[in-house]
Amino acid sequence: MILFKRISYKNFLSTGNQPIEIALDMSQTTLIVGTNGSGKSTLLDALCFVLFNKPFRIIKKEQMINTINQSDCIVEVEFDVGTKNYIVRRGIKPNLFEIFCDGKLINQDANNIDYQKYLEQNIMKLNYRSFIQVVLLGSSSYEPFMKMKPRYRREVVEEILDIRVFGLMDLILRSQQSDLQKKLTEVRHQCELIKTKYETEAKYLKTLEAKGSDNQKVQQNKLKENDKNKIDYEKKLQELNEQIAISQNELSGQDKIQKKVKDLEKYETKIEQNLDTHKKTLKFFQENDTCPVCTQSIDTKFKEDKCNHETTTISKLELGLSQLVGELSKQEEKITAYGKVSNKIQTMNVEIAKITSSLESLKRHSDQIQQEISTSQERDTDIESIELELEQMKVDLKDAEINLSKVQEEKDYVDVLREILNDKGAKAQIIRKYVPIMNALINKYLQAMDFYISFNLDEEFNETVKSRFRDTFNYNNFSEGEKMRIDLALLFTWRDIARMKNSTNTNLLILDEIFDSSLDGQGTDDFFKIIKTLEKENIFIISHKGDILFDKFTNIIKYEKVQNFTQLGTI
Numbered sequence: 001m002i003l004f005k006r007i008s009y010k011n012f013l014s015t016g017n018q019p020i021e022i023a024l025d026m027s028q029t030t031l032i033v034g035t036n037g038s039g040k041s042t043l044l045d046a047l048c049f050v051l052f053n054k055p056f057r058i059i060k061k062e063q064m065i066n067t068i069n070q071s072d073c074i075v076e077v078e079f080d081v082g083t084k085n086y087i088v089r090r091g092i093k094p095n096l097f098e099i100f101c102d103g104k105l106i107n108q109d110a111n112n113i114d115y116q117k118y119l120e121q122n123i124m125k126l127n128y129r130s131f132i133q134v135v136l137l138g139s140s141s142y143e144p145f146m147k148m149k150p151r152y153r154r155e156v157v158e159e160i161l162d163i164r165v166f167g168l169m170d171l172i173l174r175s176q177q178s179d180l181q182k183k184l185t186e187v188r189h190q191c192e193l194i195k196t197k198y199e200t201e202a203k204y205l206k207t208l209e210a211k212g213s214d215n216q217k218v219q220q221n222k223l224k225e226n227d228k229n230k231i232d233y234e235k236k237l238q239e240l241n242e243q244i245a246i247s248q249n250e251l252s253g254q255d256k257i258q259k260k261v262k263d264l265e266k267y268e269t270k271i272e273q274n275l276d277t278h279k280k281t282l283k284f285f286q287e288n289d290t291c292p293v294c295t296q297s298i299d300t301k302f303k304e305d306k307c308n309h310e311t312t313t314i315s316k317l318e319l320g321l322s323q324l325v326g327e328l329s330k331q332e333e334k335i336t337a338y339g340k341v342s343n344k345i346q347t348m349n350v351e352i353a354k355i356t357s358s359l360e361s362l363k364r365h366s367d368q369i370q371q372e373i374s375t376s377q378e379r380d381t382d383i384e385s386i387e388l389e390l391e392q393m394k395v396d397l398k399d400a401e402i403n404l405s406k407v408q409e410e411k412d413y414v415d416v417l418r419e420i421l422n423d424k425g426a427k428a429q430i431i432r433k434y435v436p437i438m439n440a441l442i443n444k445y446l447q448a449m450d451f452y453i454s455f456n457l458d459e460e461f462n463e464t465v466k467s468r469f470r471d472t473f474n475y476n477n478f479s480e481g482e483k484m485r486i487d488l489a490l491l492f493t494w495r496d497i498a499r500m501k502n503s504t505n506t507n508l509l510i511l512d513e514i515f516d517s518s519l520d521g522q523g524t525d526d527f528f529k530i531i532k533t534l535e536k537e538n539i540f541i542i543s544h545k546g547d548i549l550f551d552k553f554t555n556i557i558k559y560e561k562v563q564n565f566t567q568l569g570t571i
Contacts, residue, residue, distance in 0.1 A: 002079055002124060002506040004538070009046040009075040011066040013059075014039045016565035019074075024508055025538050027555035029531060032542045034559035036293065039566030040542045041512055042559075044136055050075040050090045052128040053097075053116060056136060065092045068564065081123060088119065099123070130159035134494045136510050144487045145494075146463065146475040153461040160498050161434060163427050180411040187407050189350055191400045193357050198393045200361040204368075205386045219369050226366040233359050240348050240355070247345045254338045257331055264328045271324065275317045282310035431459055434497065441496050445489035448530050455486065492530065510540045528552055 008021035014037075022043065034040045045055035045064070055064060065073040073092040078085070087100040099106045099119060108115060120127050126134075133145055133156050145153060285306050290297050439456045446455060453473075454466040465473040475486060491509075498505045531539060543549060550556060550571075560569035 002081055002508075004077065004079045004506065004508040007043070007047060007050070007075070007077045009042070009050075011069045011071065011073040012046055012049075012075055013042050013064060013066065014561070014564070014566040015042060016066060017069060017072070018565070018567065020566065020568060022557065024540075027553075028534075028537060028539065029553045030538070030540045030555040030557060031549055031553040032540060032557045032559065033544075034569075035561075036544070038559040038561050040559045042566065043540070043542070044510060044512055046075045047077065047510070048128070048132075048136075050077045050088055051119070051124070051131070053090065054128065056132070061092065086123060126159055130156050134160065134491065134498055135506060135508055136512070144483070145490050146483075146486065150460055150462065156494075157431065157461060158427065160494050161430060163430055177411065177414050180407060180414060184404075184407050184411055185346070185350075187400065187404045189353060191397065191404055192350075193353060194393060194397045194400055196354060196357050197361055198390060198397065200358065200365075201386055201390055201393065204361075204365055205383065205390065219373055223366055223369050223373075226362055226369070230359065230362055230366075233355050233362065237352060237355050237359075240352050244345055244348050244352075247341050247348075250341050251338055251345075254335075257334050257338070261328065261331045261335065264324060264331065268321065268324055268328065271317055271321045275314060275321065278310050278313050278317065282307060282314060285310070428459065435459055437500075438493055438497060441493040442486075442489045445492045445530060446485060449485045449488070449527065451482065451485045451489075455489070488527065488530075507536060507538045508540075509537055510542070512542045513544065 004024040006021060006023050006025075008019050009015055010017055010019040032040050032043065041057065045057055045059065048054060048056040049064060054061075065071070071093040074089065074096065075091070076087060076089045078087045080086070085102050087098075089098045089100075090096060097115060098108070099115070106118075124131075129152060132143075145156065148156070285298070285303050288298065289303070435457060442455050442457070443453075446453060452468055454464075456464045458464065463475055465475070465477075467473065475483065478486065495505075495509070541549075541553070556571050558569040558571055559566055561567075
């Protein structure tokens with residue numbers, strides 16, 4: 001379990017040189033209040049920044065440092081994992097990233113990226129996407145579980161169930177599998193070469209034994225035949241080398257294509273995110289005639305212009321996304337074509353090796369014939385030498401076949417392990433076990449919030465929603481208030497599952513402005529019923545409602561602006 005104890009930050013966003021420090025484990029429920037722009041949500045950004053090097057909201061790194069002081073931006077968080085105490089410190093101007101365990105700085109020999117992986121994989125054992133699903137729920141820059149793509153939903157659940165290690169193991173085994181496949185090809189090639197050489201020598205031995213004391217004319221004819229075969233082999237060898245050169249030229253742009261695919265995938269994600277933002281903006285202006293914050297009416301002309309602008313932007317983005325997806329498909333086809341060319345080159349290399357071996361045997365055979373012609377050696381001596389060579393070849397072939405069997409067995413073992421570790425293997429079995437538990441918990445929390453629907457996730461984390469009248473819905477059919485109830489039910493469910501698995505279990509829960517828009521009065525009351533049932537939790541709720549919620553909390557923190565700097569005020 002991760003027990004968060006405190007967080008402090010200075011020169012972060014609107015916070016100045018006077019640090020703000022908040023105890024994260026002192027009260028079961030804490031209300032954070034303040035006027036708009038006072039810095040209430042800075043807590044979420046600071047926590048995400050210090051742990052994952054990116055804020056909760058969409059803010060560029062250079063914008064996170066206080067614009068007045070412009071230096072010495074420091075965020076520090078302290079937490080316990082088991083019996084160990086950790087302090088993580090991250091800063092801007094100067095850049096700083098330090099991790100302390102029980103007061104000692106952890107080795108920083110690795111670069112910051114590896115250092116970040118160590119924090120996520122070895123200490124906290126959760127990444128940013130999973131963190132915001134079990135610890136944070138906000139009104140800004142928050143992607144609910146139900147709005148994620150299926151692969152990201154699965155990633156979150158795997159993190160919570162502590163089975164992502166299977167995926168990491170699969171990546172390691174994938175590399176081993178590739179190396180073993182190459183080794184298997186090499187060993188098979190070696191066996192084939194020995195067999196080819198043995199057959200050539202055995203055939204030659206039979207020829208010697210059959211011909212006995214053939215005259216010189218027969219030997220000369222055999223030599224001519226060998227010369228003809230040599231020319232044929234050399235011609236074939238030249239053709240293969242020319243084909244390989246052509247094929248290798250075809251592979252010249254492979255690295256660029258692979259990089260382009262990666263870049264296109266990044267662009268796709270950025271466009272999707274941008275498209276989602278503009279759709280939300282369009283939906284807001286389509287559905288609202290007044291500002292939900294200040295309650296002032298939105299000018300009709302402004303609203304119309306804004307809707308037209310967003311519609312045009314969405315059309316352009318959707319067109320660009322369509323074109324990008326088409327281009328991505330074309331580039332992936334090129335990569336597939338590169339793979340076929342690589343296989344073709346490998347096949348030709350094997351053929352070249354066989355021809356080279358045959359040429360060597362042919363040359364040796366021709367040399368032997370020439371030697372017999374010139375020196376008239378005793379045939380029995382030559383036969384004895386070849387017999388000894390064949391016996392050694394038998395030994396070499398047996399050793400190669402034993403090695404081939406071992407490599408094949410090792411690869412088969414890795415293949416089986418990958419079958420077990422892939423998404424349809426052990427992970428699927430674990431997910432299948434927990435899906436009914438997840439669904440039971442989700443519906444328990446929905447009912448606790450007086451939302452009587454049947455909400456079920458399948459093993460691919462697609463939802464099936466039915467009303468009490470058995471009408472079928474999906475997540476997007478519901479109002480924002482109903483969606484918020486579903487999001488809360490999922491949040492509490494992930495925390496319960498994490499507690500069962502002791503994976504991403506933590507004391508901290510921060511909710512940003514959930515009472516200020518989507519949840520009505522009844523929803524708020526139902527939510528507090530759930531809060532009261534939670535034990536050993538430290539819950540922070542950021543709200544504009546202020547004094548109407550004071551009596552529901554054991555602790556209250558007030559943010560205020562003093563001379564353009566955020567400070568903690570008094571109630």
